[in-house]
Amino acid sequence: MRRKLAAGNWKMNGTTASLSEIEKLLETHPDPACDMLICPPATLISQMAWRCRTKALKIGAQDCHWNASGAHTGDISASMLADAGAMHVILGHSERRTDHGETDAMVAAKTGAAWAAGLVAVVCVGETERQRDLGATLAVVGAQIDSSLPDGATAENTVVAYEPVWAIGTGRTPTLAEIAEVHDFIRATLVGRFGEAAYGIRLLYGGSVKPSNAAEIFKTSNVDGALVGGASLKAADFGAIVDALAAA
Numbered sequence: 001m002r003r004k005l006a007a008g009n010w011k012m013n014g015t016t017a018s019l020s021e022i023e024k025l026l027e028t029h030p031d032p033a034c035d036m037l038i039c040p041p042a043t044l045i046s047q048m049a050w051r052c053r054t055k056a057l058k059i060g061a062q063d064c065h066w067n068a069s070g071a072h073t074g075d076i077s078a079s080m081l082a083d084a085g086a087m088h089v090i091l092g093h094s095e096r097r098t099d100h101g102e103t104d105a106m107v108a109a110k111t112g113a114a115w116a117a118g119l120v121a122v123v124c125v126g127e128t129e130r131q132r133d134l135g136a137t138l139a140v141v142g143a144q145i146d147s148s149l150p151d152g153a154t155a156e157n158t159v160v161a162y163e164p165v166w167a168i169g170t171g172r173t174p175t176l177a178e179i180a181e182v183h184d185f186i187r188a189t190l191v192g193r194f195g196e197a198a199y200g201i202r203l204l205y206g207g208s209v210k211p212s213n214a215a216e217i218f219k220t221s222n223v224d225g226a227l228v229g230g231a232s233l234k235a236a237d238f239g240a241i242v243d244a245l246a247a248a
Protein backbone atom coordinates (compact mmCIF):
# COMPACT_ATOMS: atom_id res chain seq x y z
CA MET A 1 0.00 0.00 0.00
CA ARG A 2 1.32 3.43 -0.91
CA ARG A 3 0.59 6.12 1.68
CA LYS A 4 -1.02 9.10 -0.03
CA LEU A 5 0.81 12.43 -0.19
CA ALA A 6 -0.58 15.97 -0.45
CA ALA A 7 2.30 18.28 -1.39
CA GLY A 8 2.18 22.07 -1.68
CA ASN A 9 4.53 24.17 -3.81
CA TRP A 10 4.48 27.77 -2.62
CA LYS A 11 6.76 28.88 -5.48
CA MET A 12 8.01 32.49 -4.96
CA ASN A 13 5.26 33.31 -2.49
CA GLY A 14 5.35 33.79 1.26
CA THR A 15 7.06 35.77 3.97
CA THR A 16 7.13 35.32 7.72
CA ALA A 17 3.51 36.57 7.77
CA SER A 18 2.57 33.35 5.95
CA LEU A 19 3.74 31.20 8.85
CA SER A 20 0.24 31.65 10.26
CA GLU A 21 -1.09 29.46 7.41
CA ILE A 22 1.17 26.65 8.62
CA GLU A 23 -0.05 27.12 12.19
CA LYS A 24 -3.66 26.90 10.94
CA LEU A 25 -2.96 23.75 8.95
CA LEU A 26 -1.30 22.09 11.94
CA GLU A 27 -4.27 23.06 14.08
CA THR A 28 -6.93 21.72 11.70
CA HIS A 29 -4.92 18.65 10.54
CA PRO A 30 -2.87 17.39 13.49
CA ASP A 31 -2.96 13.76 12.36
CA PRO A 32 -4.32 13.28 8.83
CA ALA A 33 -4.68 9.86 7.19
CA CYS A 34 -2.19 10.90 4.51
CA ASP A 35 1.22 12.59 4.40
CA MET A 36 1.39 16.38 4.11
CA LEU A 37 4.30 18.32 2.65
CA ILE A 38 4.75 22.06 2.09
CA CYS A 39 7.64 23.40 0.01
CA PRO A 40 7.98 27.10 0.83
CA PRO A 41 10.60 29.48 -0.54
CA ALA A 42 14.05 28.66 0.88
CA THR A 43 13.86 31.71 3.15
CA LEU A 44 11.08 30.06 5.20
CA ILE A 45 12.31 26.46 5.39
CA SER A 46 14.13 26.74 8.66
CA GLN A 47 11.35 28.54 10.54
CA MET A 48 8.68 26.22 9.17
CA ALA A 49 10.69 23.08 9.84
CA TRP A 50 11.21 24.19 13.44
CA ARG A 51 7.47 24.70 13.91
CA CYS A 52 6.71 21.31 12.34
CA ARG A 53 9.49 19.27 13.96
CA THR A 54 7.17 17.01 15.96
CA LYS A 55 4.17 17.29 13.64
CA ALA A 56 2.52 15.50 10.73
CA LEU A 57 3.54 18.22 8.28
CA LYS A 58 6.88 17.81 6.47
CA ILE A 59 8.76 20.75 4.96
CA GLY A 60 10.58 20.61 1.64
CA ALA A 61 12.44 22.82 -0.83
CA GLN A 62 11.77 23.77 -4.46
CA ASP A 63 15.20 23.21 -5.99
CA CYS A 64 18.82 22.41 -5.14
CA HIS A 65 22.22 22.57 -6.83
CA TRP A 66 23.85 19.33 -8.00
CA ASN A 67 27.10 20.12 -6.20
CA ALA A 68 27.50 19.77 -2.44
CA SER A 69 29.27 23.14 -2.06
CA GLY A 70 31.39 25.60 -4.00
CA ALA A 71 31.43 28.75 -6.10
CA HIS A 72 27.76 28.88 -7.18
CA THR A 73 26.50 32.30 -6.16
CA GLY A 74 22.83 32.29 -5.24
CA ASP A 75 22.46 28.51 -5.28
CA ILE A 76 21.70 26.20 -2.37
CA SER A 77 22.96 22.64 -1.99
CA ALA A 78 20.86 19.67 -0.94
CA SER A 79 22.85 19.23 2.28
CA MET A 80 22.17 22.89 3.17
CA LEU A 81 18.45 22.28 2.67
CA ALA A 82 18.62 19.17 4.85
CA ASP A 83 20.51 21.19 7.45
CA ALA A 84 17.71 23.80 7.41
CA GLY A 85 15.15 21.06 8.10
CA ALA A 86 13.92 20.13 4.63
CA MET A 87 13.10 16.46 4.06
CA HIS A 88 12.05 16.66 0.38
CA VAL A 89 13.02 18.74 -2.62
CA ILE A 90 11.01 19.41 -5.78
CA LEU A 91 13.23 18.96 -8.85
CA GLY A 92 12.62 19.60 -12.55
CA HIS A 93 9.49 21.69 -12.06
CA SER A 94 8.42 23.04 -15.46
CA GLU A 95 9.02 26.60 -14.27
CA ARG A 96 12.66 25.70 -13.55
CA ARG A 97 12.97 23.85 -16.84
CA THR A 98 11.56 26.91 -18.69
CA ASP A 99 12.90 29.86 -16.67
CA HIS A 100 16.34 28.39 -15.94
CA GLY A 101 16.89 26.09 -18.90
CA GLU A 102 17.08 22.99 -16.73
CA THR A 103 17.60 19.85 -18.76
CA ASP A 104 16.80 16.25 -17.84
CA ALA A 105 20.54 15.70 -17.24
CA MET A 106 20.62 18.56 -14.73
CA VAL A 107 17.52 17.21 -13.02
CA ALA A 108 19.15 13.78 -12.79
CA ALA A 109 22.30 15.30 -11.26
CA LYS A 110 20.21 17.25 -8.75
CA THR A 111 18.24 14.11 -7.91
CA GLY A 112 21.47 12.25 -7.14
CA ALA A 113 22.60 15.17 -4.95
CA ALA A 114 19.26 15.17 -3.12
CA TRP A 115 19.54 11.44 -2.40
CA ALA A 116 23.13 11.86 -1.19
CA ALA A 117 21.92 14.48 1.30
CA GLY A 118 19.13 12.19 2.53
CA LEU A 119 16.32 14.16 0.85
CA VAL A 120 13.37 12.66 -0.98
CA ALA A 121 13.36 13.96 -4.59
CA VAL A 122 9.97 14.99 -5.97
CA VAL A 123 10.79 14.80 -9.68
CA CYS A 124 8.40 16.61 -12.04
CA VAL A 125 7.60 15.63 -15.61
CA GLY A 126 4.93 16.75 -18.06
CA GLU A 127 4.17 17.72 -21.62
CA THR A 128 3.46 21.13 -23.13
CA GLU A 129 0.14 21.81 -24.81
CA ARG A 130 1.75 21.56 -28.23
CA GLN A 131 3.29 18.19 -27.40
CA ARG A 132 -0.12 16.93 -26.27
CA ASP A 133 -1.78 18.25 -29.43
CA LEU A 134 0.85 16.41 -31.47
CA GLY A 135 0.03 13.16 -29.67
CA ALA A 136 3.51 13.06 -28.11
CA THR A 137 2.53 13.09 -24.42
CA LEU A 138 3.64 9.57 -23.52
CA ALA A 139 6.84 9.83 -25.56
CA VAL A 140 7.75 13.12 -23.87
CA VAL A 141 6.92 11.94 -20.36
CA GLY A 142 8.69 8.61 -20.93
CA ALA A 143 11.85 10.36 -22.12
CA GLN A 144 11.77 12.73 -19.14
CA ILE A 145 11.39 9.82 -16.72
CA ASP A 146 14.23 7.90 -18.38
CA SER A 147 16.64 10.85 -18.35
CA SER A 148 15.67 12.75 -15.19
CA LEU A 149 15.85 9.78 -12.80
CA PRO A 150 19.27 8.27 -12.11
CA ASP A 151 19.63 4.56 -11.35
CA GLY A 152 18.64 3.78 -7.80
CA ALA A 153 15.19 5.33 -7.50
CA THR A 154 13.17 3.71 -4.71
CA ALA A 155 9.89 4.32 -2.91
CA GLU A 156 11.92 5.80 -0.05
CA ASN A 157 13.99 8.33 -2.01
CA THR A 158 11.70 9.35 -4.90
CA VAL A 159 8.23 10.71 -5.65
CA VAL A 160 7.23 11.42 -9.27
CA ALA A 161 4.87 14.29 -10.09
CA TYR A 162 3.06 14.34 -13.44
CA GLU A 163 2.35 17.98 -14.19
CA PRO A 164 1.10 18.83 -17.68
CA VAL A 165 2.70 22.23 -18.32
CA TRP A 166 -0.51 23.61 -19.81
CA ALA A 167 -2.48 22.77 -16.66
CA ILE A 168 -0.16 24.56 -14.21
CA GLY A 169 -1.74 27.73 -12.88
CA THR A 170 -4.28 27.86 -15.71
CA GLY A 171 -7.40 26.40 -14.11
CA ARG A 172 -7.45 23.75 -16.86
CA THR A 173 -6.98 20.05 -16.14
CA PRO A 174 -6.75 16.94 -18.30
CA THR A 175 -9.70 14.58 -18.28
CA LEU A 176 -9.59 11.82 -15.70
CA ALA A 177 -8.99 9.32 -18.50
CA GLU A 178 -6.00 11.36 -19.70
CA ILE A 179 -4.56 11.52 -16.18
CA ALA A 180 -5.07 7.76 -15.76
CA GLU A 181 -3.40 7.03 -19.08
CA VAL A 182 -0.25 8.96 -18.14
CA HIS A 183 -0.09 7.70 -14.56
CA ASP A 184 -0.52 4.07 -15.64
CA PHE A 185 2.20 4.63 -18.23
CA ILE A 186 4.56 6.19 -15.66
CA ARG A 187 3.96 3.26 -13.29
CA ALA A 188 4.74 0.75 -16.04
CA THR A 189 7.85 2.72 -17.07
CA LEU A 190 9.14 2.83 -13.49
CA VAL A 191 8.49 -0.87 -12.91
CA GLY A 192 10.19 -1.70 -16.22
CA ARG A 193 13.29 0.17 -15.16
CA PHE A 194 13.48 -0.24 -11.37
CA GLY A 195 11.63 -3.54 -10.89
CA GLU A 196 8.77 -4.57 -8.59
CA ALA A 197 9.89 -2.12 -5.89
CA ALA A 198 8.73 0.71 -8.14
CA TYR A 199 5.14 -0.22 -7.28
CA GLY A 200 5.92 1.63 -4.04
CA ILE A 201 6.95 4.91 -5.69
CA ARG A 202 4.25 7.53 -5.20
CA LEU A 203 2.88 9.29 -8.28
CA LEU A 204 1.36 12.74 -7.77
CA TYR A 205 -0.83 14.61 -10.21
CA GLY A 206 -0.18 18.38 -10.41
CA GLY A 207 -1.88 21.15 -12.38
CA SER A 208 -4.79 23.28 -11.12
CA VAL A 209 -5.78 20.91 -8.31
CA LYS A 210 -8.25 22.66 -6.01
CA PRO A 211 -10.83 21.69 -3.39
CA SER A 212 -13.57 21.41 -6.03
CA ASN A 213 -11.77 18.89 -8.31
CA ALA A 214 -9.50 17.06 -5.86
CA ALA A 215 -11.86 14.22 -4.89
CA GLU A 216 -12.44 13.03 -8.46
CA ILE A 217 -8.75 13.29 -9.37
CA PHE A 218 -7.85 11.21 -6.30
CA LYS A 219 -10.12 8.36 -7.51
CA THR A 220 -8.02 8.05 -10.67
CA SER A 221 -5.82 5.04 -11.32
CA ASN A 222 -2.25 5.32 -9.96
CA VAL A 223 -2.82 8.80 -8.51
CA ASP A 224 -1.30 8.71 -5.02
CA GLY A 225 -1.80 12.37 -4.23
CA ALA A 226 -1.21 15.83 -5.63
CA LEU A 227 1.41 18.51 -6.08
CA VAL A 228 -0.55 21.70 -5.51
CA GLY A 229 0.56 25.22 -6.38
CA GLY A 230 -1.88 28.12 -5.91
CA ALA A 231 -4.34 26.21 -3.72
CA SER A 232 -1.59 25.31 -1.22
CA LEU A 233 -1.07 28.91 -0.11
CA LYS A 234 -4.17 29.02 2.08
CA ALA A 235 -4.54 26.51 4.90
CA ALA A 236 -8.29 26.22 4.29
CA ASP A 237 -7.88 25.23 0.62
CA PHE A 238 -4.93 22.92 1.17
CA GLY A 239 -6.69 21.40 4.18
CA ALA A 240 -9.74 20.65 2.02
CA ILE A 241 -7.49 18.90 -0.52
CA VAL A 242 -5.86 16.91 2.30
CA ASP A 243 -9.34 15.88 3.47
CA ALA A 244 -10.29 14.74 -0.03
CA LEU A 245 -7.09 12.70 -0.27
CA ALA A 246 -7.51 11.16 3.16
CA ALA A 247 -11.04 10.09 2.19
CA ALA A 248 -10.04 8.67 -1.23
Ligand code: PEP
Nearest residue numbers: 168169206207208229230
Ligand atom coordinates in the same frame (compact mmCIF):
# COMPACT_ATOMS: atom_id res chain seq x y z
C1 PEP B 1 2.65 23.57 -9.55
O1 PEP B 1 3.23 24.64 -9.71
O2 PEP B 1 3.31 22.57 -9.26
C2 PEP B 1 1.21 23.54 -9.72
C3 PEP B 1 0.65 22.38 -9.88
O3 PEP B 1 0.54 24.76 -9.72
P1 PEP B 1 -1.06 24.98 -9.69
O4 PEP B 1 -1.64 24.01 -8.70
O5 PEP B 1 -1.24 26.40 -9.28
O6 PEP B 1 -1.55 24.70 -11.07
